[in-house]
Amino acid sequence: MATPSSGAARHHSVIIIGGGQAGLSISWYLKQAAIDHLVLEKHEVGHAWRNERWDTFCLVTPNWQCNLPGYPYRGDDPYGFMKKDEIVAYLDGFVASFQPPVREGVSVQKLWRTGEGWHITASDGDYTADQVVVAVGGYHIPVVPRAAERLPADIVQIHSSQYVNPESLPEGEVLVVGTGQSGCQIAEDLHLAGRRVHLGVGEAPRVARTYRGKDVVEWLDKMKYYDLPVDQHPLGTGVREKTNHYVTGRDGGRDIDLRKFALEGMQLYGKFDSLDGEVVRFGAGLKGYLDEADAVSESIKDSIDKFIAAQQIEAPTEARYVPVWQPPAEEVRTLDLRARGVSAVVWCIGFRTDFSWISEPIFDGRGYPGHERGVTAAPGLYFLGLPWQYTWGSGRFSGIDRDARYLFDHITALRAQAGQPVLSQAA
CATH class of the missing domain: 3.50.50.60 (FAD/NAD(P)-binding domain)
Structure with a gap:
């Protein structure tokens, strides 16, 4: 995991906010393409799976549907349903397979657009980025x-x-x-x-x-x-x-x-x-x-x-x-x-979303971000992992790969327009 630094705002080509399966999935594509990026995670990678599920929690969809980028389910029970500890182990295995650049224990307090990109105020200081992927899901409060x-x-x-x-x-x-x-x-x-x-x-x-x-x-x-x-x-x-x-x-x-x-x-x-x-x-x-x-x-x-x-x-x-x-x-x-x-x-009556920390006029009257398959009207700002972002599988182990690949294509296209090369293409 990345080590915190201090001083002036630190710049990355792409900053991903959220270290769950969504944020990690887009990180996989960016790393495959050698694009400089950083994942900011408020707690620890996979926090919700580790700490917000009860002891007997298990998936309600069969294991064969788990298909993170480059990391499909490889266990011996494809028609079974992984339990909490097995889900955490699956996610940890995905992380170990490509070692994403993650900074844990960093909460994002404000995100806004500047003339040259995006500025982030976080608990450990300021960051800037050309593009930002908000991957914090839709279950916040x-x-x-x-x-x-x-x-x-x-x-x-x-x-x-x-x-x-x-x-x-x-x-x-x-x-x-x-x-x-x-x-x-x-x-x-x-x-x-x-x-x-x-x-x-x-x-x-x-x-x-x-x-x-x-x-x-x-x-x-x-x-x-x-x-x-x-x-x-x-x-x-x-x-x-x-x-x-x-x-x-x-x-x-x-x-x-x-x-x-x-x-x-x-x-x-x-x-x-x-x-x-x-x-x-x-x-x-x-x-x-x-x-x-x-x-x-x-x-x-x-x-x-x-x-x-x-x-x-x-x-x-x-x-x-x-x-x-x-x-x-x-x-x-x-x-x-x-x-x-x-x-x-x-x-057990659910959650509300909270994107109040994003200072960009892209939200509807209920606080939901306006987007097309995660691409917003604000250049270089994306969402990933929202329920039904594109299909039923969006945000789930089954569909996050497709959504992440789609955003990766947009990220690389915007980089090309700005004359920023992609050193190698993601598989």
């Missing part, structure tokens, strides 16, 4: 509702990014709010450990793990769904606002069926609404949320059926899902925390 301020002080509350394992929470029942991938998997983790779980269900869709003899991800890959550009998606850029489908790779991979959890004793509610003293109130509509999640899963199966028929693929038939539990007609809409012995609340 954990979302916790203001109502959380009114929770009794003796009830532990954490965000999903802080959850470690069931033993890290005090004894007692646990309220989990949110049913995206994190919420469902954390609720399952607690449930399997024998904890009594109360789950506030939202609008997240679900997907089956397998169907007609293959992992659903493999079917969707064959159907070229993961190659679908965002501007051709039926929802357009609106898909960026959608919650990911919940499923798990745990224990070799399986569905997450909230109805099954309910049969086994998990208490399901509608969407979190408010807090009145020690009583949590939930909105109506639990049945609708469960039905819609199932409908999305079944619609994906419909598309797979059509693909199999159109391609005349021999595949086993499979019975469709039948709900194993239904909410009562009179939904339970309140939870008395004290009476039920709830000792902890885990908020």
Whole structure:
């Protein structure tokens, strides 16, 4: 890793902000082309994988989809799902394969354009660059509702990014709010450990793990769904606002069926609404949320059926899902925390973006950067690793290589316009 220096602003042809898989991927291309660059990482390389995932965390997509530049998955379980420590080892192996120039423990405080390029104010001093790649993803500020301020002080509350394992929470029942991938998997983790779980269900869709003899991800890959550009998606850029489908790779991979959890004793509610003293109130509509999640899963199966028929693929038939539990007609809409012995609340309602440190008028009314495949209207400023930046795989191990290569081509084109040579082309 690079060693800090002091004095006047240090200049690099390209500065990459963020040392996760996105920043490292564009660094790989730049190093292959012998282009001077530096990666600035606020914490340590791969920080989120190391420190913001719980102990039993694993990928929800098969290992064969992991394909960082020049470093595809080479393990002996391509159809399995890497666990947290294996993911970290995979990322560390990628770093060791090309030794990127990274400066860890450096937080960027401000980025702005100058007449000659870009200026960065960081925790260890100033930098300048001809071009900058912002590779910090889109999950920056954990979302916790203001109502959380009114929770009794003796009830532990954490965000999903802080959850470690069931033993890290005090004894007692646990309220989990949110049913995206994190919420469902954390609720399952607690449930399997024998904890009594109360789950506030939202609008997240679900997907089956397998169907007609293959992992659903493999079917969707064959159907070229993961190659679908965002501007051709039926929802357009609106898909960026959608919650990911919940499923798990745990224990070799399986569905997450909230109805099954309910049969086994998990208490399901509608969407979190408010807090009145020690009583949590939930909105109506639990049945609708469960039905819609199932409908999305079944619609994906419909598309797979059509693909199999159109391609005349021999595949086993499979019975469709039948709900194993239904909410009562009179939904339970309140939870008395004290009476039920709830000792902890885990908020699993996502993150907000924060690009306030970038002083360039490229953002929309919600703070999202305007870009085309990561290329902004500001010459020499790029984004990499945003959810649905170009395809579903953007920011993931499966699609970051394509996005990084695209930005590399733009970086080298701009260098050529400025008369700056590329000493060797990336493979």
